[in-house]
Amino acid sequence: MLILSIFPGIDLLGMAFELEWPEACIVRGPDLLWGGDIKRFHPPAGKFDGVIGGPPCNLWARTATFNPDKFENLIPEFERCVAEAAPHWFLMENVPRAPSPQVESFWNFDQMVLDGAVGGATSRERRFTLGVYSKRERPTVRFEVVLNALWPIGLERTVTSGGAQYKRDGTKYRNRKGKISCYGAKTRWSFDRGKRAQGLSEDFDLPPFTVRAKVEAIGNGVPLAMGRAVAKAVKKVLALA
Numbered sequence: 001m002l003i004l005s006i007f008p009g010i011d012l013l014g015m016a017f018e019l020e021w022p023e024a025c026i027v028r029g030p031d032l033l034w035g036g037d038i039k040r041f042h043p044p045a046g047k048f049d050g051v052i053g054g055p056p057c058n059l060w061a062r063t064a065t066f067n068p069d070k071f072e073n074l075i076p077e078f079e080r081c082v083a084e085a086a087p088h089w090f091l092m093e094n095v096p097r098a099p100s101p102q103v104e105s106f107w108n109f110d111q112m113v114l115d116g117a118v119g120g121a122t123s124r125e126r127r128f129t130l131g132v133y134s135k136r137e138r139p140t141v142r143f144e145v146v147l148n149a150l151w152p153i154g155l156e157r158t159v160t161s162g163g164a165q166y167k168r169d170g171t172k173y174r175n176r177k178g179k180i181s182c183y184g185a186k187t188r189w190s191f192d193r194g195k196r197a198q199g200l201s202e203d204f205d206l207p208p209f210t211v212r213a214k215v216e217a218i219g220n221g222v223p224l225a226m227g228r229a230v231a232k233a234v235k236k237v238l239a240l241a
Contacts, residue, residue: 001023001025001049001050001123002024002025002027002047002048002049002060003017003021003023003024003025003026003027003048003050003051003052004028004029004043004048004051004052004081004087005026005027005028005029005048005051005052005053005083006028006029006038006043006051006052006053006078006081007043007053007054007055007056007074007078007184009031009217009221010206010217010218010220010221011026011028011221012198012221012222012224012227013051013053013054013221013227013230014026014052015223015224015227016224016226016227016228016230016231017052017183017227017231019224019228019231020228020232020235021204021235028051029041029081029122035091037222038074038081039077039078041081042084043081043084043085044085044180045084045085045086046085046086046211047085048085048087048121049087049089049218050087050088050089050090050091050220050234051081051085051086051087051089051090051091051202052091052092053078053081053091053092053131054073054092054094055075055077055078055092055094055098056071056072056074056220057094057095057098058070058071059071059073059098060094060095060097060098061071061095061097063218064123069216071210073100074158075092075101076096078092078101079101079102079103082101082103082106082131082182083103083104085192086184087100087132087133088133088190088238089106089130089131089132089133089134089234089238090103090130090131091128091129091130091131091230091234091238092128092129092131092217093126093127093128093222093230094126094127094129095125095126095127096112096125096126096127097128097144100127100129101131103131105133105134106131106132106133106134106136107131107132107134107138107139108122108129108130108131108140109129109130109131109141109143110127110128110129110130111127111128111130111143111144111145112125112126112127112142113126113127113128113145113147113226113230114126114147115155115223115225115226115227117147118145118146118147118148118153118225118226118228118229119147119148119229120199120223120224120225120226121196121197121199121223121225122155122197122198122223122224123155124221124223126226128145128230130143130233130234130237131163133235134190134202141237143234143237144233144236145229145230145232145233146229146232147232148156159173159222182211186219189211189215189219190199190211190215191211191214191215194208194214194215194218194219195218197223198218199201199220199223199224199225200218206218
């Protein structure tokens with residue numbers, strides 16, 4: 001199984017697939033953290049069984065309403081890469097408000113997943129779209145991530161890409177220019193706390209980055225518990241497809 005991971009960043013989703021599918025080989029595409037440009041990336045056709053990725057979600061995040069022109073929609077680039085790679089399936093992760101990818105000849109299956117409901121430590125919620133290739137009728141499969149009916153009380157508010165946590169207490173947070181960018185008291189995450197919340201090991205590190213950059217990098221990722229639960233569900237679908 002050869003899987004292409006695009007928009008990898010600190011590729012926690014790819015790590016989750018590697019843990020659940022030791023027989024799979026994850027190939028990572030251009031990394032925005034290191035100056036890669038997805039717009040210049042053209043994957044070869046017919047080489048990959050699957051394509052996974054999470055285009056930047058900033059445009060559809062709740063805080064984007066304060067400065068929507070700052071962010072770009074890169075979901076069309078994900079769609080283009082899938083179309084060019086022509087895999088058997090794809091998986092896209094994004095925030096609940098983001099649109100689902102639309103790729104010709106692929107049938108979409110969507111599910112919302114809460115990290116705490118699959119054994120994770122945070123209240124992060126994401127929508128996963130599994131696309132299965134079929135030129136004819138819709139595949140008779142069911143994409144279902146197993147969720148717990150109950151989850152622990154006191155889940156972390158989630159690690160954010162900005163490295164901050166917001167408590168919904170009505171406080172108006174203003175940026176350096178004085179504009180309101182979020183409602184809620186703001187506190188900074190430590191790297192150790194962020195690693196625990198995302199399910200990473202204590203010895204995980206990103207030596208080239210500052211502490212703040214490290215927190216921001218892992219904050220963009222899919223918590224490992226969530227990623228592993230989704231990888232299991234995808235594997236089950238492919239076994240039945």
